[in-house]
Amino acid sequence: MNRHNGSAYAAWAVALAVLLAAPFIGLYPVFMMKALCFAIFACGFNLLLGFTGLLSFGHAAYLGAAAYVTGWLVRSAGFSPELGVLAGMLGAGLLGAVVGAIAIRRQGIYFAMITLAMAQMVYFVWLQAPFTGGEDGLQGVMRGHLFGLIPLQSDLVLYYVVLAVFVAVFLGVIRIVHSPYGQVLKAIRENEPRAISLGYDVDRYKLLAFILSTMLAGLAGSLKTMVLGFATLTDAHWSLSGEVVLMTLLGGMGTFAGPVLGAFTIIGLQDLLADRVGSWVTVIIGAIFVVCVVGFRRGIVGELLAWQQRRQGPRG
Secondary structure: OOHHHHHHHHHHHHHHHHHHHHHHOOHHHHHHHHHHHHHHHHHHHHHHHOOOOOOOOOOOHHHHHHHHHHHHHHOOOOOHHHHHHHHHHHHHHHHHHHHHHOOOOOHHHHHHHHHHHHHHHHHHHHHHHHHHHHHHHHHHOOOOOOOEEEEOOOOHHHHHHHHHHHHHHHHHHHHHOOHHHHHHHHHHHHHHHHHHHHHOOHHHHHHHHHHHHHHHHHHHHHHHHHOOOOEOOHHHHHHHHHHHHHHHHOOOOOOOOHHHHHHHHHHHHHHHHHHHOOOOHHHHHHHHHHHHHHOOOHHHHHHHHHHHHHHHOOOO
């Protein structure tokens, strides 16, 4: 067990060292920031799907909502970057509380369909609202100064700010899952009727998990707007909800590093193949999803952990 923990800590230390050195080893900071934003998005989604067992088909709605809220407040209302990001995160959490209060009354496919339907309603709000720019999106969002002191115009400076936020989110998710609250979430995932029989208010636990997940999605959307300088309808489209499901399943649902690896893999493939195969990139990613579901049902990290357990089993 100690050896397993030691190897895990070593792997995380190496990954952190690579992320710290990324701008200096030829990795484009804007691409890395975009990947880190989607890694935050996937970590939040994994908290809901991997550790609570709730499949949301409309999680892009919260990323898009936060992206628009942050973009408009920073560009038009003169908010500072940190206040804009905080407002976007809280806005996504408030929207998640409303949707979650409706959706958690149902289970399985009915829960998923309700989240998808509500997300489509939110999408059409952003399409029709006058302050969102419609199909053109919200353009010209300035980065400004963090806390009035740190200039974020530099990609390098902003990269390390986004990296710090990602590390905090990653450690926060680990802390939540290992807390007594996280153990109840896993009990609900494994056997909800038994959790109810033990006296837990299951709906309240699931609603809180849903809100936390949507707030992390909102944080990802707000940071993405600050990085790229705009928010568009793509941020709230249902296809993005499908991508975060793919990221989580490809990396390994119910693991900590899996969604991060899945996010970097999908964003990397999109960036690499976009100029070479055009619209066929969607077909390629779809084929990868099929291969993952058929051949690697635990995901990349899940299969590696299962292989390690099988290898250590006879020795134990």
